[in-house]
Amino acid sequence: SKKVTVRDIIKKKGAEKIAAITAYDYTTTKIVDQAGVDIILVGDSVGMVVHGLPSTIPVSMEMMLLHVESAARAKPRALLVGDMPFLSYEASVEDAVYNAGLMLKKGAEAVKIEGGAEMADVIKAMVKAGIPVMGHIGLTPQRYLLLGGYKRRGVKASEVEKIVEDAKEIEKAGVFAIVIEFTAADVAAEVTKQVSVPTICIGSGWMCDGQILVLHDVLGLSESTPPFAKKYADLRGAILSAVSEYVREVKAGLFPGKEHSFFSDAYNRGSE
Ligand code: KIV
Ligand code: NA
Structure with a gap:
């Protein structure tokens, strides 16, 4: 069937729920695509679930490009999104656009970056260069050191305002969708109401435009899983x-x- 584009994803808001999942290589990308997902994210979670790293901080552009290239060879119908690793987009706008461009050269059709209002300039520059960008707010794992761990977001009133504000700012900057991670369900629902682009949630309740999970969590391959992940199979046992x-x-x-x-x-x- 027909290739999923960024336009198609935007049009699904309010019309049809968006199902997204991660995949990191040719074989699994083929399989999840056949299962009918709308978006496949080559996430930097690959560093933890495939490479055994303790966090996503050490994940490099080199690693991400190799995995994007492998996944892209599956030629998925789903939109293929490449996750920008830590330090590939924060130090300068120039680096950010260049590194995002490298993702597209390897076959990604969009990139994802973590962060809110402070990333507006980076998002604008990428979009200006013709690179579709997906935002990522709430729990941003690349900043776990600053956040004091992988903690729930949007419980305290002060945080709620910031999350809604961040969503609006990155929407204004030009993101085509926003991942909301580990955020109170009512806050994710509020963001979903306040922005015109789809929200893709993970651990942030059901009142969103779509959902995303890490493939290894879904398949029961992960050594440890976050509390919000649902295990749909026991591949570790298999x-x-x-x-x-x-x-x-x-x-x-x-x-x-x-x-x-x-x-x-x-x-x-x-x-x-
Ligand atoms: O890297 C990843 O897998 C992600 C998703 C959990 C959104 O960023
Ligand atoms: Na990620």
């Missing part, structure tokens, strides 16, 4: 039992069998 069975069969001489083997002409003649 892999464990499949590989254990393989080990058992190799040790017992049961694998490979004749059906996985072949013989020389001489052997075949001799056995006739």
Whole structure:
């Protein structure tokens, strides 16, 4: 079916819920695309769930570009979004536009950056360069040091105002959608009402225009999952039992069998 564009995503607001998920490589991008998601995010969560890093802080542009390139080879129908890693867009507007452009060169169709009003200049410059930008407010994991951990957002009144304000500012700057992470459900609902672009929520309730989850959490592959993630399968268990069975069969001489083997002409003649 028809390729999903940034325009299509905007048009879904108020008409149809948006289903988004992360994927980091060719194979999983093919599968999640076939499942019918609207947006595939090559998230910097790849650093934690694939590379075993302790946070997203050490994730580099080099890592992100390699994963975007792999995912893009699946040629998904869904909109493919590349997540900008820490330090690739904060130090200067020039660096930000350049690095975002590199994502597009590897096949991303948009980029995502964390932050609110303070990122308006960066968002404007990217959009000016022809790069669609997705915002990300509420819990911004790349700033967990400043935030004092991966804490719930928008519970205190002072925070609520800031979140709504940030959403409006980045909308004005030109984002085509806004991820709202780990934020009080009523606050995410308020943001959803106040902006004209779709809100894509994670751990921020159901009163949003769409949802996103990390693939490894959905599949039951993650070692630890945030409280808001829902596990739709137990692939950790499936892999464990499949590989254990393989080990058992190799040790017992049961694998490979004749059906996985072949013989020389001489052997075949001799056995006739
Ligand atoms: O990196 C990521 O997976 C994300 C989503 C959780 C929104 O940013
Ligand atoms: Na991210």
